[in-house]
Amino acid sequence: MDEKIVSMKNIVKEFSGVRVLDNVDFNIYKGKIMALVGENGAGKSTLMKILTGVYLKTSGDIYLEGKEVNFTTTKESQDMGVAIIHQELNLVQDLSISENIFLGREPVGKSGKIKWKQLYDESKQWLDKLGLNESPKELVKNLSVGKQQLIEIAKALSLNAKVIIMDEPTGALTISETEKLFEVVNELRSQGHSIVYISHRLNEIFQICDYVTVLRDGTLVGEKTIDELDEDKIIEMMVGRKLSEQYPRVNTILGHTVLEVKNLSNKFVKDISFELKEGEILGVAGLVGAGRTEMARSIYGVYPLDKGEILMKGKPVVIKSPKDAIKEGIAYVSEDRKSNGIVLGLNIVENVTLASLDQYVGKIGKINKSEEEKSTDSYVKSMSIKAAGTKQLLKFLSGGNQQKVALAKNLNTNPKILILDEPTRGVDVGAKKEIYELINKYKESGMSILMISSEIPEILGISDRVMVMHEGMVTGTLDIKNADQEKIMSLAVGKEVS
Amino acid sequence: MKKLSLKGRDWKSILSQNKPVIVLLILIVAMSIMNDRFLTWSNALTVLRQTSINAVIATGLTFAILIGGIDLSVGSVLAICGAVSAKMVASGMNIFLVILLTLMLGLGMGMVNGLFISKGRLQPFIATLGTMTLLRGFTLVYTQGKPISIFGSETSAVYSKIGTGYFLGIPIPVYIMLFVFVIAYYILRHMKIGRYTYALGSNEEATMYSGIKTDNVKIFVYGISGFLSALAGIIVTSRLGSAQPTAGSGYELDAIAAVVIGGTSMAGGIGTIFGTAIGALIIGILNNALNLLQVSSYYQGVAKGIVILIAVLLDRKQRTSR
Ligand SMILES: Nc1ncnc2c1ncn2[C@@H]1O[C@H](COP(=O)(O)OP(=O)(O)OP(=O)(O)O)[C@@H](O)[C@H]1O
Ligand SMILES: [Mg+2]
Numbered sequence: 063m064d065e066k067i068v069s070m071k072n073i074v075k076e077f078s079g080v081r082v083l084d085n086v087d088f089n090i091y092k093g094k095i096m097a098l099v100g101e102n103g104a105g106k107s108t109l110m111k112i113l114t115g116v117y118l119k120t121s122g123d124i125y126l127e128g129k130e131v132n133f134t135t136t137k138e139s140q141d142m143g144v145a146i147i148h149q150e151l152n153l154v155q156d157l158s159i160s161e162n163i164f165l166g167r168e169p170v171g172k173s174g175k176i177k178w179k180q181l182y183d184e185s186k187q188w189l190d191k192l193g194l195n196e197s198p199k200e201l202v203k204n205l206s207v208g209k210q211q212l213i214e215i216a217k218a219l220s221l222n223a224k225v226i227i228m229d230e231p232t233g234a235l236t237i238s239e240t241e242k243l244f245e246v247v248n249e250l251r252s253q254g255h256s257i258v259y260i261s262h263r264l265n266e267i268f269q270i271c272d273y274v275t276v277l278r279d280g281t282l283v284g285e286k287t288i289d290e291l292d293e294d295k296i297i298e299m300m301v302g303r304k305l306s307e308q309y310p311r312v313n314t315i316l317g318h319t320v321l322e323v324k325n326l327s328n329k330f331v332k333d334i335s336f337e338l339k340e341g342e343i344l345g346v347a348g349l350v351g352a353g354r355t356e357m358a359r360s361i362y363g364v365y366p367l368d369k370g371e372i373l374m375k376g377k378p379v380v381i382k383s384p385k386d387a388i389k390e391g392i393a394y395v396s397e398d399r400k401s402n403g404i405v406l407g408l409n410i411v412e413n414v415t416l417a418s419l420d421q422y423v424g425k426i427g428k429i430n431k432s433e434e435e436k437s438t439d440s441y442v443k444s445m446s447i448k449a450a451g452t453k454q455l456l457k458f459l460s461g462g463n464q465q466k467v468a469l470a471k472n473l474n475t476n477p478k479i480l481i482l483d484e485p486t487r488g489v490d491v492g493a494k495k496e497i498y499e500l501i502n503k504y505k506e507s508g509m510s511i512l513m514i515s516s517e518i519p520e521i522l523g524i525s526d527r528v529m530v531m532h533e534g535m536v537t538g539t540l541d542i543k544n545a546d547q548e549k550i551m552s553l554a555v556g557k558e559v560s
Numbered sequence: 561m562k563k564l565s566l567k568g569r570d571w572k573s574i575l576s577q578n579k580p581v582i583v584l585l586i587l588i589v590a591m592s593i594m595n596d597r598f599l600t601w602s603n604a605l606t607v608l609r610q611t612s613i614n615a616v617i618a619t620g621l622t623f624a625i626l627i628g629g630i631d632l633s634v635g636s637v638l639a640i641c642g643a644v645s646a647k648m649v650a651s652g653m654n655i656f657l658v659i660l661l662t663l664m665l666g667l668g669m670g671m672v673n674g675l676f677i678s679k680g681r682l683q684p685f686i687a688t689l690g691t692m693t694l695l696r697g698f699t700l701v702y703t704q705g706k707p708i709s710i711f712g713s714e715t716s717a718v719y720s721k722i723g724t725g726y727f728l729g730i731p732i733p734v735y736i737m738l739f740v741f742v743i744a745y746y747i748l749r750h751m752k753i754g755r756y757t758y759a760l761g762s763n764e765e766a767t768m769y770s771g772i773k774t775d776n777v778k779i780f781v782y783g784i785s786g787f788l789s790a791l792a793g794i795i796v797t798s799r800l801g802s803a804q805p806t807a808g809s810g811y812e813l814d815a816i817a818a819v820v821i822g823g824t825s826m827a828g829g830i831g832t833i834f835g836t837a838i839g840a841l842i843i844g845i846l847n848n849a850l851n852l853l854q855v856s857s858y859y860q861g862v863a864k865g866i867v868i869l870i871a872v873l874l875d876r877k878q879r880t881s882r
Contacts, residue, residue: 364769389771394769401763401766405759405762406762408759408762412759423752427753
């Protein structure tokens, strides 16, 4: 048996009377990687926030290297060598990369002046290690979500902690970024660091982890070594039953062309043209930075167009704002839910109806709250959104459940065209399948779906066609029958495919 | 055992969610012990009447602060609207027309603030600091630095009833205040625009992505603030019988204090009209208490500052507790 560096015993956590962790035991082994898995809302992030002093436990004991500890702030846990990379980004957008990495512990000289050179040099080392070639002086707000995630990782690594907790670090990363991260993680392990790795991507767990702990609904299901398990066994432990086919494909007869995009150009994308038919799912693949999100947002009226035309059912439409887009029947589920997908300070009902409030108001603008409640309830049921109730604020939902609410908000505008930007990011295996089934249901009812995803299996799994982008341009479109991972990857790096 | 502890927690959580109410109750109890003139019907009415002006302004300001903004121009809008309405009354204009025009003037000025902030992309603090200074100067020019009497026509007497009159033994401004509270509560809780106000204050980008014209929401919100400042201007002018060129200066501070004591977050997105009502009452009672206790005006500021800080600190502690 390996040596325990952290052991959490009988941890209970209640939020205003609701128990979200019930007598959970959790161990971290020295120089090993412990995977922590479970469905959305199982309590993974909460458990790790308790360990790092973000939340206070209701009861239970925590031991670090055999000594009982009780962190009440993140600072305390950091000082004792425990660092966490949170699921949600916590960067200061208007500061530079290196200012973010060293925020609150900038190297200073005797006079209190920041040693900028040291700051930049040390940041650069971490950026190099993670394969980022951005300047340390670059402002964080100019980075993609994926790169911001890497900055969070650099920040935690630079603390040189004994125990490093990674809460879904790869959610926004590309394949090559993920591989780079794994190299770093392996190196950390061989140097004796202990790591907790939370992810919904089970293949990653088999790639790097030594142990697996499974939580379900706030209780411990079990702790196993990786050799005792395979993917199906983990899933069974997570959801309590076996799951059939992960990608449920439905073949519908495609209808008329609904959306035509012609020669769309602006400062992000060049000469984008494609068509979308009724009942069709068009997958959009590409590396992070290929301009997929920018293309989607340009169609959605967030970014102005320099050139090009958008036609709905053959008629040109003018879309200058998301309001126009929604009116034309286009909805967009953002890849970055925290900054523009949902409103954390509003509750589930208020979020679900935010983009479609006009459906619920009478002449003087009074909201019909019971109607709102009814619509929300139906989404909560059909998507199995886990929450204490529909009046729970979004900031208290787990990441995956927030994502479901973001999707519900957009579906509730009754779109003809649904643009999904990384729709299953941070969503657990069971819920992923539920989301695919939901997408399929809307597809069968004639909705057209543009699905941007960095998960190629997902794209291959449910799309009818695949469009691949590279550096702001479409490099090719493949019919699903002759699409495969290899062809997509070569198009994604800008190579021709026969 | 379990049941008992649960009950204890509920009792605690009810208290902790209403810290401003507790401060208010403590203030009332303490004052009734210290001064026997405090807890009388007539003093209660005085407090309410004095509170009404600040309460009306603070209600408008609650909207601005809820969207993460601020409106410093409330006092100046009050002054210029009061002056214009005094002149109109004195000239014998129809009383309803006077009120309507004055309120529209305030609304318009507020919407101009909103335009600067939304379309002009100015920081709310800067934009309203500008209009505050500008409108104060404008008031001085308009009044030539002298009070404008409301008297001199047959409608003057009616106009002066707004601030000095009673109905069923209760001052009319108190009714106005209650009416404003109810309407504002209704807007924030039940109307589309109220929902958008919270959404905008909590996450502007996500609100825009949801197809909401955030500029229009801002213009509306600052419009309300201007509108209610004008209403406060009418009450003040009517009560004094004249429009003072310096009327309302510094009023923004008491109003901001009321909003913040009431639990509204300066960062936007969190807050209620109920809270603001309590906050305004706390400020009102404090002012009244300090006068009753004959505290010198130098010390009044000190005492008020301390109470404001305590109230806000209590609220902060509650919010960051985990
Ligand atoms: N601050 C809070 N207040 C109230 N409830 C909370 C709070 N934080 C989390 N919860 C609830 O606790 C439960 C566990 O949430 P947690 O974020 O730990 O889940 P998770 O396992 O990390 O899920 P995901 O995979 O979706 O990130 C959820 O039901 C969530 O709604
Ligand atoms: Mg989580």
